[in-house]
Amino acid sequence: MNLTCIAVDDEPLALGLVCAFIEKTPFLRLVGRYSSAVEALQGLLINPVDVIFLDIQMPDLTGLELARVLDRSGRGAHTSRIIFTTAFNQFALDGYRVDALDYLLKPFNYEEFLRASGKALHYFELVRRPEAPLGLEQPLLPVEVTDDYLFLKVEYQLVRVAYSDILYIEGLKDYVKVYRNSDPAKPLLSLTSLKTLEEKLPARQFMRVHRSFIVALDRIDAVTRNSVQIGTTTIPVSDQYKESFSQFISRWL
Structure with missing residues (x-):
């Protein structure tokens, strides 16, 4: 090339x-x-x-x-x-x-x-993967999602992040922090919005529970009416997302 x-x-x-x-x-x-x-x-x-x-x-x-x-x-x-x-x-x-x-x-x-x-x-x-029709190439910025992983723009490179490695994602105005099981102390910081990720991540694996948080459903260790627990981190569930969260809790019962 x-x-x-x-x-x-x-x-x-x-x-x-x-x-x-x-x-x-x-x-x-x-x-x-x-x-x-x-x-x-x-x-x-x-x-x-x-x-x-x-x-x-x-x-x-x-x-x-x-x-x-x-x-x-x-x-x-x-x-x-x-x-x-x-x-x-x-x-x-x-x-x-x-x-x-x-x-x-x-x-x-x-x-x-x-x-x-x-x-x-x-x-x-x-x-410019071969399956893309000529002239229709689309950039992978700031997020590109596939079946098993996403490419996330971190600093000046694209980082491959497996869905299975994500614990939760925190939104910070124009940025997000992606917390991973492989390195929970060092979240990936990317210049994108939580809304962008919410629209691209598969709903069967991820849920937005707060205006500032998306959680990986298979990483939840415990739930209450108003929060989820992932490891030692407690993440609040806001009123806006309680209905969908309640439907998720019903699967646990």
């Missing part, structure tokens, strides 16, 4: 280095180089690409602003993956929020560049 890509940086030396790294990488094909985000935007609106290597600090239009414009236009989230290149690590969280695939901190070497590019290759291998 070959991925089309562009490089965007207002510093000539940095732009030249990224372009050299791209041309050195067998699965990347450089189709454009831009010294400003405004020029890159004009090009992308006509010819979308797979991967954008994008500097953040640029005059007129920053890399973060370009990412937001592409997302609003429908050409960022559905056609291109962004790998930010910047000298400032304080932008890491902002890059995560605009759904960047990775974040390279300058100065970076070819090994670091190749690792980030490998994430892009893995991403497109997942979304």
Whole structure:
């Protein structure tokens, strides 16, 4: 598989280095180089690409602003993956929020560049599976669900999470925490909503019991009228979900 890509940086030396790294990488094909985000935007609106290597600090239009414009236009989230290149690590969280695939901190070497590019290759291998009709590929972000597991966007990678490993999921505004049996002390943090997961997870295995919680039904150790117990964690059941929860309890009786 070959991925089309562009490089965007207002510093000539940095732009030249990224372009050299791209041309050195067998699965990347450089189709454009831009010294400003405004020029890159004009090009992308006509010819979308797979991967954008994008500097953040640029005059007129920053890399973060370009990412937001592409997302609003429908050409960022559905056609291109962004790998930010910047000298400032304080932008890491902002890059995560605009759904960047990775974040390279300058100065970076070819090994670091190749690792980030490998994430892009893995991403497109997942979304361009043979059974998908040509032109109808859909991104696996932030969540892609199959029969036995889901792919969850965690930081700058897709993590495979088996249904059987999930204990419960906690919603935190725009994020969720997925608690797993394999590592209960380290939940996976993903930039998605509890509602999105509720709609995608199979109802026979998972139930929403509170505006902030989804539980794995086969992981429930005990129930009361107002709560469920999973291990040492007590999860409340809110009034909004009591009817469906009562139907579930009736199976226990």
